[in-house]
Amino acid sequence: MPDLYDPNKKESGGPEPALVTASTGAGAPEPVPIPDAVPVSEPVPVPSAGQVNGNAPDRIRIGLWGAPRSGKTTYLAALQIAAMQYQRHNAGSWSITGMTQEANAFLAQGTDLLTRQRAFPEATMGVQGLAWALQGPEEKGKLGFRNRRPNFVLEIQDAAGEVFRHDHPQQAQLVGHLARSHGVIYLFDPVGDAEEATESFTYLQATLTQLAARVRDRGELVDGMLPHHVSVCIAKFDHPDIFRPAAEAGWVTQDMVGSRLPRVPREQSENFFQWMCNEFRGSNARLVRDALYSHFDPRRISFYAASAVGFRLNPQQVFDYNDYVQPVEVGGKPHIRTSPVPINVLEPLIDLESRIHRDRGRGGWLGGKRK
Ligand SMILES: Nc1nc2c(ncn2[C@@H]2O[C@H](COP(=O)(O)OP(=O)(O)O)[C@@H](O)[C@H]2O)c(=O)[nH]1
Ligand SMILES: [Mg+2]
Numbered sequence: 001m002p003d004l005y006d007p008n009k010k011e012s013g014g015p016e017p018a019l020v021t022a023s024t025g026a027g028a029p030e031p032v033p034i035p036d037a038v039p040v041s042e043p044v045p046v047p048s049a050g051q052v053n054g055n056a057p058d059r060i061r062i063g064l065w066g067a068p069r070s071g072k073t074t075y076l077a078a079l080q081i082a083a084m085q086y087q088r089h090n091a092g093s094w095s096i097t098g099m100t101q102e103a104n105a106f107l108a109q110g111t112d113l114l115t116r117q118r119a120f121p122e123a124t125m126g127v128q129g130l131a132w133a134l135q136g137p138e139e140k141g142k143l144g145f146r147n148r149r150p151n152f153v154l155e156i157q158d159a160a161g162e163v164f165r166h167d168h169p170q171q172a173q174l175v176g177h178l179a180r181s182h183g184v185i186y187l188f189d190p191v192g193d194a195e196e197a198t199e200s201f202t203y204l205q206a207t208l209t210q211l212a213a214r215v216r217d218r219g220e221l222v223d224g225m226l227p228h229h230v231s232v233c234i235a236k237f238d239h240p241d242i243f244r245p246a247a248e249a250g251w252v253t254q255d256m257v258g259s260r261l262p263r264v265p266r267e268q269s270e271n272f273f274q275w276m277c278n279e280f281r282g283s284n285a286r287l288v289r290d291a292l293y294s295h296f297d298p299r300r301i302s303f304y305a306a307s308a309v310g311f312r313l314n315p316q317q318v319f320d321y322n323d324y325v326q327p328v329e330v331g332g333k334p335h336i337r338t339s340p341v342p343i344n345v346l347e348p349l350i351d352l353e354s355r356i357h358r359d360r361g362r363g364g365w366l367g368g369k370r371k
Contacts, residue, residue, distance in 0.1 A: 068161025092137020
């Protein structure tokens, strides 16, 4: 399987600078500039090319990863909704636009599906590669650094979970994309039943082994670890099988204003994941945890309790512990009851970008050969 097109790779055979060679009679020919190559007037830029500070947006590749039915496609379908709602709780707003018509159509269809049709996406077939441009609000520069406006292109591969299995024909393509990715979003689905959970680990293990081999062959392991930044999303946090035990065990706090949304505080997310592995979901979740910690640098992993569709809210748009379950069965299919308020859908992405950006600034491994 050939490697995917890498937009950052320098192509050979590109246009040469405006130089011609002339023979000086003896020795090697000296390059001399074309006499009239000096521009007569200043070049005129495209009036609204949409560039920030004259720099093209960073091309950041993020891999999306998770067992079959862990919620990958729903997560992507909720991205536009999450971006639109970002300004509710934060200063400024994020905009997302597709780099292709297909990517734009995916966002529009995803938003329509979740908010108007109130249904979940159909199962993904094979591997679908999509790219979007994301632009965020200006961030104040810290400690003498300039202000910056996050502006990056996100390339995601949304693959059917089966593709992550070692014998799947498209696995090489997917592992290739993960190997070239700077960051990974891993959706951990605690709801899957015991049998699926076993599979979930099998998929993870098979992909990690191949990924580590691929990255090692490129000479890019760092202290024997994969160099990626990872956001682990504990998916379907709204599901009563996760939310109720989490609330009862005291992991959940609740805003007392606005929609009074419950959440796991950021600084507790890793402990929450550990608790789920140790106390709640049993040995398989522990295997997933060990596999993640042994392949990636633990300092590069962060955790989020996430939900693509959020909680059902009452008519006043307020959370009610007596009636919060969002999907209900209608005609044999899950139906979303109230317009989704995604939880930790955009945040894991924004954080990944900011961590990768920071690494590049430091001239770390991302600042070097993998840029
Ligand atoms: N409760 C809840 N269920 C979800 C959520 N996201 C996905 N699901 C369920 O999980 C199923 C599989 O999701 P999908 O996005 O197709 O998973 P994929 O195979 O990883 O792409 C959906 O049909 C929903 O039933 C969520 O945020 N909350
Ligand atoms: Mg899918």
